[in-house]
Amino acid sequence: MNDFEFYNPVKILFGKDQLSKINELIPAEKNIMLLYGGGSIKKNGVYDGIINALAGRDIIEFRGIESNPAYETCMKAVDIIKKEKVNFLLAAGGGSVIDATKFIGAAVLLEDGDPWDILAKGKEVEGSLPLADILTLPATGTEMNKNAVISRSSTREKFSFSSPYSFPKFSVLLPEAAASLPARQVANGVVDAFVHVIEQYLTYPVNAPLQDRIAEAILITLVEEGPKAYDNPANYEAMANLMWSASMALNGIIEAGVPDDWSVHTIGHELTALHGIDHARTLAIVLPGIWRVLKEEKMDKLMQYGERVWNITEGSKDERVDKAISKTVEFFESLGIKTRFSDYDIPAETIDRIVERFKKRGWRTGLGDRKLVTLPVVRKVLEERL
Amino acid sequence: MNDFEFYNPVKILFGKDQLSKINELIPAEKNIMLLYGGGSIKKNGVYDGIINALAGRDIIEFRGIESNPAYETCMKAVDIIKKEKVNFLLAAGGGSVIDATKFIGAAVLLEDGDPWDILAKGKEVEGSLPLADILTLPATGTEMNKNAVISRSSTREKFSFSSPYSFPKFSVLLPEAAASLPARQVANGVVDAFVHVIEQYLTYPVNAPLQDRIAEAILITLVEEGPKAYDNPANYEAMANLMWSASMALNGIIEAGVPDDWSVHTIGHELTALHGIDHARTLAIVLPGIWRVLKEEKMDKLMQYGERVWNITEGSKDERVDKAISKTVEFFESLGIKTRFSDYDIPAETIDRIVERFKKRGWRTGLGDRKLVTLPVVRKVLEERL
Numbered sequence: 001m002n003d004f005e006f007y008n009p010v011k012i013l014f015g016k017d018q019l020s021k022i023n024e025l026i027p028a029e030k031n032i033m034l035l036y037g038g039g040s041i042k043k044n045g046v047y048d049g050i051i052n053a054l055a056g057r058d059i060i061e062f063r064g065i066e067s068n069p070a071y072e073t074c075m076k077a078v079d080i081i082k083k084e085k086v087n088f089l090l091a092a093g094g095g096s097v098i099d100a101t102k103f104i105g106a107a108v109l110l111e112d113g114d115p116w117d118i119l120a121k122g123k124e125v126e127g128s129l130p131l132a133d134i135l136t137l138p139a140t141g142t143e144m145n146k147n148a149v150i151s152r153s154s155t156r157e158k159f160s161f162s163s164p165y166s167f168p169k170f171s172v173l174l175p176e177a178a179a180s181l182p183a184r185q186v187a188n189g190v191v192d193a194f195v196h197v198i199e200q201y202l203t204y205p206v207n208a209p210l211q212d213r214i215a216e217a218i219l220i221t222l223v224e225e226g227p228k229a230y231d232n233p234a235n236y237e238a239m240a241n242l243m244w245s246a247s248m249a250l251n252g253i254i255e256a257g258v259p260d261d262w263s264v265h266t267i268g269h270e271l272t273a274l275h276g277i278d279h280a281r282t283l284a285i286v287l288p289g290i291w292r293v294l295k296e297e298k299m300d301k302l303m304q305y306g307e308r309v310w311n312i313t314e315g316s317k318d319e320r321v322d323k324a325i326s327k328t329v330e331f332f333e334s335l336g337i338k339t340r341f342s343d344y345d346i347p348a349e350t351i352d353r354i355v356e357r358f359k360k361r362g363w364r365t366g367l368g369d370r371k372l373v374t375l376p377v378v379r380k381v382l383e384e385r386l
Numbered sequence: 387m388n389d390f391e392f393y394n395p396v397k398i399l400f401g402k403d404q405l406s407k408i409n410e411l412i413p414a415e416k417n418i419m420l421l422y423g424g425g426s427i428k429k430n431g432v433y434d435g436i437i438n439a440l441a442g443r444d445i446i447e448f449r450g451i452e453s454n455p456a457y458e459t460c461m462k463a464v465d466i467i468k469k470e471k472v473n474f475l476l477a478a479g480g481g482s483v484i485d486a487t488k489f490i491g492a493a494v495l496l497e498d499g500d501p502w503d504i505l506a507k508g509k510e511v512e513g514s515l516p517l518a519d520i521l522t523l524p525a526t527g528t529e530m531n532k533n534a535v536i537s538r539s540s541t542r543e544k545f546s547f548s549s550p551y552s553f554p555k556f557s558v559l560l561p562e563a564a565a566s567l568p569a570r571q572v573a574n575g576v577v578d579a580f581v582h583v584i585e586q587y588l589t590y591p592v593n594a595p596l597q598d599r600i601a602e603a604i605l606i607t608l609v610e611e612g613p614k615a616y617d618n619p620a621n622y623e624a625m626a627n628l629m630w631s632a633s634m635a636l637n638g639i640i641e642a643g644v645p646d647d648w649s650v651h652t653i654g655h656e657l658t659a660l661h662g663i664d665h666a667r668t669l670a671i672v673l674p675g676i677w678r679v680l681k682e683e684k685m686d687k688l689m690q691y692g693e694r695v696w697n698i699t700e701g702s703k704d705e706r707v708d709k710a711i712s713k714t715v716e717f718f719e720s721l722g723i724k725t726r727f728s729d730y731d732i733p734a735e736t737i738d739r740i741v742e743r744f745k746k747r748g749w750r751t752g753l754g755d756r757k758l759v760t761l762p763v764v765r766k767v768l769e770e771r772l
Contacts, residue, residue, distance in 0.1 A: 001626045003401030008394070014643065015389030207623050209610060210631050213603030221596040237593045240387045244643065245596050253639065257400065257630065 001208040001257040008252050010144045011170040014244065018172045019049040022090075025132065025170050026054070030088035033081060035062045035101050037093045044177045046092055046136055060084055065093070068272055068279065069100035071116060071152040077104045078115070081129070089131040094185075095140030095192075098133045099148035102166040105129040118161050119150050125163035132169045136177035138229075138243035139189035139280070141196060141250025143171035151273060158269040175243050179234040186233050186242075187335035188280035190226035193246035194219060194331075195264055195283040202291075202301050203259040203369035215254045216308045221245045223309065223331060230335050263367035264290055267378060270354045277344055284332040284339045289381035290373070291325050297372055341386045351382040387594040387643040394638050396530045397556040400630065404558045405435040408476075411518065411556050412440070416474035419467060421448045421487050423479045430563045432478055432522055446470055451479070454658055454665070455486035457502060457538040463490045464501070467515070475517040480571075481526030481578075484519045485534035488552040491515040504547050505536050511549035518555045522563035524615075524629035525575030525666070527582060527636025529557035537659060544655040561629050565620040572619050572628075573721035574666035576612035579632035580605060580717075581650055581669040588677075588687050589645040589755035601640045602694045607631045609695065609717060616721050649753035650676055653764060656740045663730055670718040670725045675767035676759070677711050683758055727772045737768045 013021055026032060034050065041047040051059070062077045080086070081104065091101035105128035107115035117123035135143045142148060146166045151158040178186070201215035222245050228238035248254070267290075268282030277285075291298065299317060306312035306324030315323065329339050338344065355375055367373035373381070399407055412418060420436065427433040437445070448463045466472070467490065477487035491514035493501035503509035521529045528534060532553045535546040564572070587601035608631050614624035634640070653676075654668030663671075677684065685707060692698035692710030701709065715725050724730065741761055753759035759767070 001401070001623065001630065003404065004398075006398040006400070007396075010393075012390075012392040012642070014392070015387070018389065207627070209627055210603055210607040210634065213606060214600050214634075217596055217599030217603055220599060224595060237387065240643075241593070241595060244387065248596065248600075248639075253634075256398070257626075 001211075002206055002259070004257040006252055006256045007164070008144065008167070010168050010251075012144065012173060012247070013170060014173045015240070016176060018174065019046070019053050019134070022050070022053050022132070022134075022170075022172060023057075026088055026090070030130075031058060031060070031084070031086045032088045032090055033060045033062055033077070033084075033086040035065060035077065035089060035091045035097055035104070037063075037065050037067075037097050039063065040180075041092050041136065041177075044136060044180050046134060046174065046177050050090070050092060050134060060086055065097045065100045067094075067096045068151045068158065068276075069096045069103075071103075071119070071150050072154070074100050074104050074107065074150065075115065078107045081108050087129055089129050091131065091133040092136065094135070094137030095142045098135070098142045098168070099140070099150060101131050101133065102128070102142070102148035103150050103161070105131045106161070106163060106166060116152070119152075119159035120157070122161070125161065125165055128163065128165035130169050131166075132171065134172045134174065135243070136174055137181060137185060137189060138175075138178060138239070138246040139185075139192045141193065141246055143168060143173065144247045144251040147250075149269070156273045158273040173243055173247065175236055175240040178239050178243065179236070181233045183230055183233070183336065186230045187337050188278050189246060190222055190230065190242065190335055191284050191332055191337050192280040193242075193249040194222050194226075195280070195287055196249040197222075197254060198287065199262050199264060200255045200258065200260045202298060202305060203261050205300055206258055208258045211254055211256065211258045212304070216305075218245050218249050218254070219309045227334065259369040261369045263373040266367050267354070267381065270357060271346065271350070274350060274353060275344065275346055277346075281337055281344070284337045285341065285344075285385050286381065288325055288329050288339060289384040292384050293377060293380045294372055295321055297370070339385070341382075348386055351379055354382065355379055387597075388592055388645065390643040392638055392642045393550070394530065394553070396554050396637075398530065398559060398633070399556060400559040401626070402562060404560065405432070405439050405520070408436070408439050408518070408520075408556075408558060409443075412474055412476070416516075417444060417446070417470065417472050418474045418476055419446045419448055419463070419470075419472040421451060421463065421475060421477045421483055421490070423449075423451045423453075423483050425449065426566075427478050427522060427563075430522060430566050432520060432560065432563045436476070436478060436520060446472055451483045451486045453480075453482045454537045454544065454662075455482045455489075457489075457505070457536050458540070460486050460490050460493060460536065461501065464493045467494050473515055475515050477517065477519040478522065480521070480523030481528045484521070484528045484554070485526070485536060487517050487519065488514070488528070488534035489536050489547070491517045492547070492549060492552060502538070505538075505545035506543070508547070511547065511551055514549065514551035516555050517552070518557065520558045520560065521629070522560055523567060523571060523575060524561075524564060524625070524632040525571075525578045527579065527632055529554060529559065530633045530637040533636075535655070542659045544659040559629055559633065561622055561626040564625050564629065565622070567619045569616055569619070569722065572616045573723050574664050575632060576608055576616065576628065576721055577666040577670050577718055577723050579628075579635040580608050580612075581666070581673055582635040583608075583640060584673065585648050585650060586641045586644065586646045588684060588691060589647050591686055592644055594644045597640055597642065597644045598690070602691075604631050604635050604640070605695045613720065645755040647755045649759040652753050653740070653767065656743060657732070657736070660736060660739060661730065661732055663732075667723055667730070670723045671727065671730075671771050672767065674711055674715050674725060675770040678770050679763060679766045680758055681707055683756070725771070727768075734772055737765055740768065741765055
């Protein structure tokens with residue numbers, strides 16, 4: 001096992017009848033901004049639940065945070081917050097709203113310089129307004145970590161940042177609120193959580209059997225419960241199991257003491273930035289390519305993955321690994337998530353564009369747990385996915 | 387899955403070369419008390435490491451915290467802390483030292499009343515001095531939770547308390563420091579962690595497949611890595627895996643959303659209080675009795691446990707469950723941990739004494755996940771262990 005530090009102070013309130021508790025969790029003197037997206041929280045009852053729970057308190061609303069939240073939208077919220085002296089941010093919705101809120105909280109407190117540099121240049125976050133969230137969609141895990149991903153519409157770029165200041169003070173996880181989700185969003189959530197686990201698990205072995213087994217526990221649960229929630233988002237039990245799996249997938253527990261990768265995400269982000277493809281779908285496109293191109297290098301862990309997640313115990317090493325990759329692709333496709341460029345009408349030229357974008361940003365080393373994903377590998381991976 | 391709240395703000399620093407970081411984690415103005423046990427930290431280098439890391443700072447030492455830490459010892463520390471205006475507690479050692487430090491931190495800040503009532507009467511903790519710890523022995527999990535267990539020598543009683551104020555600010559986990567542990571203590575640690583998991587896992591099913599699988603992940607890791615660490619405590623990899631498993635066993639993760647039991651602990655504590663038997667050994671005595679007496683009631687989960695932890699897939703339900711219980715007993719015994727009254731020369735009259743003690747304390751309902759462990763069941767369980 002590698003040395004590690006672990007710290008996660010997010011308070012989780014999970015299940016039914018949790019919204020009534022939020023009033024006491026937000027200090028009385030706080031000026032609250034409620035941030036949300038296109039208004040689904042008005043349809044699923046969450047908006048009313050929040051307003052009831054916070055009855056009598058001043059709340060400024062900021063509506064209209066889009067999926068793949070835009071820097072430009074965030075900066076509009078920053079202006080209002082400064083003018084209205086808001087000092088507590090409450091996000092309600094899915095990962096995009098929460099990510100935007102994390103960036104807004106950090107941007108408000110930045111004393112000098114351009115907030116965009118937090119994303120594009122890794123400028124250090126100096127603090128954050130306290131923030132919390134009501135989660136209505138299982139997917140990104142942002143409700144239980146310190147990370148966020150933000151896009152810039154004008155330049156079609158997508159970047160992430162991470163800061164211990166950005167941990168939510170609390171997160172209320174409401175499986176019931178996900179009952180009215182479109183199947184497409186449930187499918188995205190399952191695949192997003194699945195690939196989050198993979199990025200921290202399917203790396204080189206470091207003798208960390210507990211971390212491996214916890215990662216496998218999440219993967220197996222997603223394989224079993226994901227399709228049930230996809231078939232019927234109102235299946236409370238399945239949605240609850242999916243929602244907690246998605247949080248556990250990216251709260252730092254399975255990353256403690258092991259290498260991580262994230263090359264699938266880094267490449268996938270470009271497909272979202274260039275073609276507006278849902279984040280999870282870009283991961284489903286890129287992942288099989290990474291595995292096929294780096295099959296030899298990832299052989300040991302792919303074998304373990306095949307055996308423990310898909311019960312593949314027969315055949316040559318090659319056959320077993322091929323089967324594990326096929327099983328994964330079939331799983332994604334069974335949720336209606338296609339895995340090739342052609343499925344999304346992405347032209348082959350996109351490969352050149354992505355490689356050029358990486359070069360332009362000053363690409364230095366390879367991506368991934370052992371920096372094996374060099375620019376030529378990126379090209380091969382994407383060519384494999386045409 | 388049941389509704390739940392989860393909160394665990396303990397910062398973990400795990401592995402080699404972690405001690406050098408503690409100076410910056412303890413605010414400069416703090417007056418530190420370093421608490422430890424019989425002096426093993428002077429032999430394994432941890433004491434020197436701490437003194438070096440905190441060079442130039444005033445440190446008061448409090449030495450002599452015993453296993454099953456005594457209330458009387460804790461209160462001596464409380465007196466010194468008040469006199470010397472100590473305002474940061476740093477525990478170094480195993481679970482006993484950390485538990486004592488948690489109680490000391492809470493007792494110092496109690497404004498009215500008798501600190502003993504925190505333990506015996508569930509009096510609410512009003513706050514705690516900030517505390518942190520250096521862990522040298524994998525076992526209790528106290529380094530990553532808010533609980534502590536304290537004994538009173540004069541009355542031979544053993545009680546626990548739990549308070550969010552008692553979370554360590556940080557815990558440094560040092561598998562290397564455990565290299566010189568006697569095999570007996572390693573064995574105790576493995577069994578302690580194992581039964582911690584069981585108390586939160588082997589209950590009635592609530593459709594929480596992720597929590598079940600994470601619990602099983604810890605159990606399997608303990609079964610695989612525990613004997614390696616027992617055979618050679620200087621096997622760093624095995625000791626690291628054991629140490630992280632013990633923390634994960636009782637940090638709230640596997641308890642989130644599922645019922646818990648703790649009847650094995652409640653009964654076991656009496657064997658320590660009356661006969662001074664190591665905590666883990668009392669658990670190894672009581673657990674098989676609970677399972678044999680409540681076999682029917684716990685059948686479903688015992689089947690699952692047998693299959694997933696011990697690969698028991700053949701035979702009738704009864705046979706499979708019997709085999710799972712036998713496998714568990716064999717595992718304990720393989721670590722040199724005996725499981726019957728007769729192995730420890732405990733007289734049969736102890737059963738009456740325990741039942742009487744429970745009655746005297748105002749026993750109301752049964753123990754365990756469904757309150758099935760009534761006083762007659764306690765008697766049956768212990769009779770099964772003669």
